[in-house]
Amino acid sequence: MALLKNGYLSQDELQKLPGVPTPERLAKGPVVVIECAQEIPCNPCETACAKGAIHIGENIIELPVLEEEKCSGCALCVAACPGQAIFVVDATYSETEGTVTLPYEYLPLPQKGDLVDGLNRAGEAVCTARVLRVVNPEKYDHTAVITIAVPKALIMEVRSLRRKQSEV
Numbered sequence: 081m082a083l084l085k086n087g088y089l090s091q092d093e094l095q096k097l098p099g100v101p102t103p104e105r106l107a108k109g110p111v112v113v114i115e116c117a118q119e120i121p122c123n124p125c126e127t128a129c130a131k132g133a134i135h136i137g138e139n140i141i142e143l144p145v146l147e148e149e150k151c152s153g154c155a156l157c158v159a160a161c162p163g164q165a166i167f168v169v170d171a172t173y174s175e176t177e178g179t180v181t182l183p184y185e186y187l188p189l190p191q192k193g194d195l196v197d198g199l200n201r202a203g204e205a206v207c208t209a210r211v212l213r214v215v216n217p218e219k220y221d222h223t224a225v226i227t228i229a230v231p232k233a234l235i236m237e238v239r240s241l242r243r244k245q246s247e248v
Contacts, residue, residue: 088201089117094236098145099134099166106235110153110170110179113236114144116163128160155181155227159220168227169235178235179212181227189214189224190243198230198238207234209241 094100099114114125114134123140133150134157136142155168158181168181180198190196190211198209209228216224230238 089115093117098143101146101148101151105148105151106169106171109172110155110168110181111148111151112146112153112155112157113167113169114146114157114165115167115239116144116161116165118163119143122162124160124162125157125166128157130154130156153181155225158183158225159223164223167239171232171235173229173232176232177229178232179227179229180209180235180238181213181225182240184224184226184241185222188243189216190226190241195244196228197242197244198228198234199240199242200237201239203240205242206237207231209238211241 097117099116101111105111119141121140123136125144126134126136131150131152133147135145153168158166158168164183170179173179192211192214194211196209196211197205198207200206207230209230211226212229213227214224228241
């Protein structure tokens with residue numbers, strides 16, 4: 081299991097999770113991707129979802145299940161996840177770019193328009209991304225939610241960002 085060996089999910093492990101949308105749903109617009117792979121007592125994502133698209137059930141150690149047809153991609157669940165395992169992706173942003181909405185807890189925050197490194201699950205830079213939106217209300221408890229534009233082929237790979245050295 082790559083998660084145990086490397087500390088991050090492999091593509092094969094990711095595809096087996098009940099919170100990952102199908103390619104057909106990805107093609108329809110913004111949708112949540114829940115990369116939660118450990119059965120631990122947790123359910124803030126289910127509580128945060130106003131559409132009822134995320135289900136864990138009474139046994140809160142179950143993995144979150146996505147009802148992808150109910151998900152609007154609103155991203156309320158992104159900041160609610162204490163494990164930072166929830167993202168929203170949009171493959172329909174443009175012909176060449178998609179978006180990734182992700183949790184971010186470092187300071188200083190990037191600003192709209194900044195160019196940043198898009199990082200994969202291993203922390204490796206895989207592209208230059210453009211910051212589209214930074215949301216950081218008090219109710220998110222110091223977890224900003226940032227949306228970045230990335231090459232469309234990388235929406236299921238980019239999972240974090242790093243500010244460019246010239247901005248630091």
